[in-house]
Amino acid sequence: xxxxxxxxxxxxxxxxxxxxRFDDPPAARPGQFVMLWIPGDDEIPMSLSYAEGAxxxxxxxxxxxxxxxxxxxxxxxxxxxxxxxxVGFDVTPRRILxxxxxxxxAVLAPATExxxxxxxxxxxxxxxxxxxxxxxxxxxxxxxxxxxxxxDDGSAGAHGFVTPVxxxxxxxxxxxxxxxxxxxxxxxxxxxxxxxxxxxxxxALERHMKCALGLCDAxxxxxxxxxxxxxxxxxxxxxxxxxxGRFQRDAxxxxxxxxxxxxxxxxx
Amino acid sequence: xxxLRTQFAGLRLRNPLILASGIWGESGVSLAGAHHHGxxxxxxxxxxxxxxxxxxxxxxxxxxxxxxxxxMGLPNPGIDEYPQEIAAALxxxxxxIGSIFGHDAAEFAxxxxxxxxxxxxxxxxxxxxxxxxxxxxxxxSDPAAVEEITRAVVRAQPLPVLAKLTPNTADIGALAEAxxxxxxxxxxxxxxxxxxxxxxxxxxPTLAHGLGGLSGAAIRPLxxxxxxxxxxxxxIPIIGIGGVSTAEDVVAYAMAGARAVxxxxxxxxxxxxxxxxxxxALGPLLDTLGFGTFEEAVGVAHEADVGTAVPSAGAVPxx
Numbered sequence: 001x002x003x004x005x006x007x008x009x010x011x012x013x014x015x016x017x018x019x020x021r022f023d024d025p026p027a028a029r030p031g032q033f034v035m036l037w038i039p040g041d042d043e044i045p046m047s048l049s050y051a052e053g054a055x056x057x058x059x060x061x062x063x064x065x066x067x068x069x070x071x072x073x074x075x076x077x078x079x080x081x082x083x084x085x086x087v088g089f090d091v092t093p094r095r096i097l098x099x100x101x102x103x104x105x106a107v108l109a110p111a112t113e114x115x116x117x118x119x120x121x122x123x124x125x126x127x128x129x130x131x132x133x134x135x136x137x138x139x140x141x142x143x144x145x146x147x148x149x150x151x152d153d154g155s156a157g158a159h160g161f162v163t164p165v166x167x168x169x170x171x172x173x174x175x176x177x178x179x180x181x182x183x184x185x186x187x188x189x190x191x192x193x194x195x196x197x198x199x200x201x202x203x204a205l206e207r208h209m210k211c212a213l214g215l216c217d218a219x220x221x222x223x224x225x226x227x228x229x230x231x232x233x234x235x236x237x238x239x240x241x242x243x244x245g246r247f248q249r250d251a252x253x254x255x256x257x258x259x260x261x262x263x264x265x266x267x268x
Numbered sequence: 269x270x271x272l273r274t275q276f277a278g279l280r281l282r283n284p285l286i287l288a289s290g291i292w293g294e295s296g297v298s299l300a301g302a303h304h305h306g307x308x309x310x311x312x313x314x315x316x317x318x319x320x321x322x323x324x325x326x327x328x329x330x331x332x333x334x335x336x337x338x339x340m341g342l343p344n345p346g347i348d349e350y351p352q353e354i355a356a357a358l359x360x361x362x363x364x365i366g367s368i369f370g371h372d373a374a375e376f377a378x379x380x381x382x383x384x385x386x387x388x389x390x391x392x393x394x395x396x397x398x399x400x401x402x403x404x405x406x407x408x409s410d411p412a413a414v415e416e417i418t419r420a421v422v423r424a425q426p427l428p429v430l431a432k433l434t435p436n437t438a439d440i441g442a443l444a445e446a447x448x449x450x451x452x453x454x455x456x457x458x459x460x461x462x463x464x465x466x467x468x469x470x471x472x473p474t475l476a477h478g479l480g481g482l483s484g485a486a487i488r489p490l491x492x493x494x495x496x497x498x499x500x501x502x503x504i505p506i507i508g509i510g511g512v513s514t515a516e517d518v519v520a521y522a523m524a525g526a527r528a529v530x531x532x533x534x535x536x537x538x539x540x541x542x543x544x545x546x547x548x549a550l551g552p553l554l555d556t557l558g559f560g561t562f563e564e565a566v567g568v569a570h571e572a573d574v575g576t577a578v579p580s581a582g583a584v585p586x587x
Contacts, residue, residue: 001330004469039470043325211328213536217294223301251321253294254345
């Protein structure tokens with residue numbers, strides 16, 4: 001059953017990214033997601049970027065379609081929430097390498113904060129198109145993480161993708177686990193890199209979703225459903241699947257190429 | 269232990285538990301997963317002639333344990349693309365029933381011909397989706413249309429045809445008779461029951477499409493009644509659908525007249541393991557009830573003297 005709640009805070013994180021804060025669901029774990037309903041428009045899966053405490057939050061990047069509508073919601077606006085759904089991150093490892101691509105950092109931030117609060121150490125590698133689009137770098141630092149960045153245009157940190165930064169960290173430093181969320185092509189490279197260094201990987205996947213209850217099959221990947229078996233998976237479950245990094249399904253169930261889920265299913 | 273095999277409409281299934289259309293049906297790997305978890309057969313998503321994204325979300329509303337309201341809007345990748353998913357399920361050994369939907373007899377026939385070529389063992393005609401304009405129950409509420417469509421598909425291809433009927437009508441028995449006249453090999457009953465959910469603070473229907481279809485435990489008595497009524501009106505076999513989540517539910521449908529059941533909503537509540545769980549419980553339950561085989565239980569409730577027993581003083585027999 002979905003619940004309607006008020007947006008209590010709205011934070012412009014980057015030029016293209018906004019966080020909405022609200023007091024629902026009552027309890028959740030880092031890595032879980034909610035179905036966020038924009039009344040009159042659509043309902044989309046959003047990982048919680050603030051998962052603990054009474055005040056939850058989601059962080060949305062403008063990607064067209066419904067995400068564009070989410071960005072228009074102001075403080076005091078009403079949204080519907082159902083969930084939380086899915087399995088979260090196990091936050092017990094001690095030495096964690098966190099690799100976030102673009103808005104992928106959103107789901108990693110609360111997990112990293114929880115691990116750090118529990119006494120873990122974390123190195124966070126963040127990738128973005130440009131310096132102003134780096135998400136949550138200050139938040140990770142404030143929580144006690146060491147932060148390395150890479151930008152496509154070289155305006156902050158290393159020039160280029162975040163994957164070489166992560167690869168160097170895996171080579172030089174010991175880690176118990178690598179957590180990642182971002183473009184699948186990035187995660188695919190990280191999985192290969194981490195395998196070379198014998199570091200287990202937990203990755204958070206994104207898929208088109210409808211029911212979020214394990215029924216409709218929209219978010220299937222191999223034998224798994226991202227809504228109930230994920231969105232956080234051990235890499236060994238996902239890495240060998242034909243879908244990973246290659247295709248997912250659009251609203252009709254058609255196999256479509258890599259890239260973010262196609263939300264533009266209002267063409268009926 | 270009682271024999272769980274069932275034979276009807278030319279099908280021979282290892283057990284009477286069938287994955288309902290629209291559940292785990294987008295990918296062939298998922299259909300195969302249901303097979304590996306014990307489903308006697310699996311029904312595909314309803315497939316049309318072109319890709320169809322369905323309605324925007326919210327497409328589903330949940331009501332605790334008693335059911336779901338959904339208006340997916342028949343999303344499907346179309347008959348050009350979907351056969352690769354069927355092939356993947358067949359490669360894993362699944363027994364696949366192909367569900368199709370269309371606007372009229374000609375469209376159904378063309379789709380039926382193509383679906384029959386994919387390796388499925390039977391076709392199920394979606395004459396019953398309660399929330400799609402010009403489709404589903406909008407064509408399937410008219411006995412003449414049901415007969416015409418069924419006949420067209422039966423003539424267009426060689427496989428057994430199952431007509432999946434809507435309960436959103438005054439007389440589902442008339443629809444079943446029409447399907448039988450049209451040459452159907454069996455009836456699937458029921459599809460979801462038209463329903464509505466309203467969000468009070470927002471003063472609007474919750475589902476993006478407004479009206480939806482109710483499934484789950486809430487509709488089990490309704491599904492049982494429909495199967496019971498249809499059984500007396502036709503000779504062809506019936507697949508019972510609506511709120512099945514336990515072995516007891518399966519036997520109730522069998523006693524009402526069903527030779528198999530389809531299971532959908534229970535997958536959300538109990539996981540895909542619901543098939544194994546019911547299969548494991550079904551044999552001992554049939555033993556306890558005195559049946560040597562599942563098929564012995566089919567229709568036995570009709571032998572009971574319902575409504576014609578000598579009434580207590582003053583009561584009026586209703587039959």
